[in-house]
Amino acid sequence: MGPQRIVCLTEEPTETLYLLGEQDRIVGISGFTVRPPQARKEKPKVSAFTSAKIGEILKLRPDFVVGFSDIQAEIASELIKHGVEVWISNHRSVEGIVDYVRRLGALVGAGERANALAGELERHLDAARERAARLPRRPKVYFEEWDSPQITGIRWVSELVGIAGGDDVFPEHAAMPLARDRILADPLEAARRAPELILGSWCGKKFRPEQVAAREGWSEVPAVRDGELHEVKSPIILQPGPAALTAGVDELSRIIEGWARRRAG
Numbered sequence: 298m299g300p301q302r303i304v305c306l307t308e309e310p311t312e313t314l315y316l317l318g319e320q321d322r323i324v325g326i327s328g329f330t331v332r333p334p335q336a337r338k339e340k341p342k343v344s345a346f347t348s349a350k351i352g353e354i355l356k357l358r359p360d361f362v363v364g365f366s367d368i369q370a371e372i373a374s375e376l377i378k379h380g381v382e383v384w385i386s387n388h389r390s391v392e393g394i395v396d397y398v399r400r401l402g403a404l405v406g407a408g409e410r411a412n413a414l415a416g417e418l419e420r421h422l423d424a425a426r427e428r429a430a431r432l433p434r435r436p437k438v439y440f441e442e443w444d445s446p447q448i449t450g451i452r453w454v455s456e457l458v459g460i461a462g463g464d465d466v467f468p469e470h471a472a473m474p475l476a477r478d479r480i481l482a483d484p485l486e487a488a489r490r491a492p493e494l495i496l497g498s499w500c501g502k503k504f505r506p507e508q509v510a511a512r513e514g515w516s517e518v519p520a521v522r523d524g525e526l527h528e529v530k531s532p533i534i535l536q537p538g539p540a541a542l543t544a545g546v547d548e549l550s551r552i553i554e555g556w557a558r559r560r561a562g
Contacts, residue, residue, distance in 0.1 A: 299406030300361030300382070304354055306344045306372060309538025310363040311336050313398055316414055316539060317407045324357045331532045332540050344372070351375050363401065365537065366474075389474050391456045394537050395419060418542045422460055425546050429462030432557045438463035439492035439520070442535065444499055444508070447481040453537055458496075461549035462557070466490040488515045494556055495520040496529050496549070504528035527552045 304325040305311040312332045314320055320336070328342040343353045349372045354362070362376055362383045373383045384404065388397050395415050402411020429435075438458050440450035450458070455471035458464075465471060466487070470479045481487060495518075497504030506526035515521050529552070533544040 299404065300359075302357065302359045302361070303405070304343060304357060304359040304362045305330075306349060306362065306364035306369055307346065308332060308532070308536045309365065309394075309397070309540075310401060311340075312536075312538050312540060313401050313411075313414075314405070317402055317405075317410050319405055319407055322405065324359060325354060332536075348372070349375075351379075355379055355381070361404070387474075388537055389452045391422065391453050391460070391542065394453060394539075394542055397537070398539065414539070418539060421543055422546060425460050425550050428550055428554065429460065432462045432554065433561060434557065436463050436493040436525075436553060436556050437466050437491065437519075438494045438496060438553075439466050439487050439490065440496045440498070440529075441487070441504075441509070442476065442479070442498060442500060444497075444505075447484055447487060448476050449479045449481065449487075451476075451479070451535075453541060454498075454534055457534070457541060457546045457549055458553075461546055462553040463494060463549070466492050484512070485514050488512070488518050491519055493519045493523070493525060494553065495526045496552065497526065498529045498531045498534050500531045500535050525556055 301322055302324045303322045305323060307327050308330045311326050311330050314323055315333050323340055325343040326336055326340040327344045330336050343350045347368055359381055362381055364373055364385045366387055369385060373385050376383050386397055388394060395418055398415045399411050402408050440454055440458060442448040442450055449467040449470040452471045455465040473479050509526055510521045520526060529548050533540045
């Protein structure tokens with residue numbers, strides 16, 4: 298049967314469990330959850346990302362808590378001390394997201410459905426790759442996760458940019474799992490790499506293309522010169538779950554294919 302009272306400390310397990318039809322097992326979610334929308338209406342919010350209401354979680358009598366990354370290590374440790382079973386995933390790649398769906402499904406006794414869902418996600422990515430292969434040219438893409446300090450895109454974002462038909466101008470940064478390791482020490486480094494597309498997803502706040510365009514020394518950047526600065530909403534790209542492999546890659550494809558059409562015209 299698997300666990301029956303699950304607390305999800307981040308959005309991706311919530312979204313995955315809803316997609317698997319196992320939402321009735323969820324008894325608590327992250328306050329940052331936006332997908333699926335009904336989760337916010339149906340489930341109590343008991344955590345942020347780096348903090349959690351331990352007492353409230355314990356009141357829910359969970360038999361399984363799911364979180365993400367070493368950043369939630371202290372939350373996990375505190376719950377473990379209270380005898381709660383905790384699983385912290387630490388995936389950072391597209392392949393890791395697909396594997397995460399399979400593993401979470403197996404852990405809750407829904408392995409067959411999870412394998413089917415993972416297969417659907419892989420086919421969706423394959424379709425995006427096929428569309429990208431037909432593009433006449435691939436743009437150089439700068440993905441900005443935060444503006445002050447400037448933080449470049451994490452690995453799964455960089456990989457999705459590639460799947461959608463672009464080339465990340467900071468591939469060496471993408472391998473760094475922590476945001477602090479992807480901070481640009483020189484604010485002009487992104488400008489020097491001459492991106493043709495700038496994609497912004499400032500976690501928790503609206504991307505302001507006019508502020509990027511107004512940065513000193515950025516006026517001759519091809520993307521700025523051509524007005525190719527676009528927002529990708531953070532809920533569909535910065536969570537390492539199904540949304541990134543569906544809505545996220547679709548949005549990247551839409552933007553990159555639009556850029557290609559404009560260049561061809």
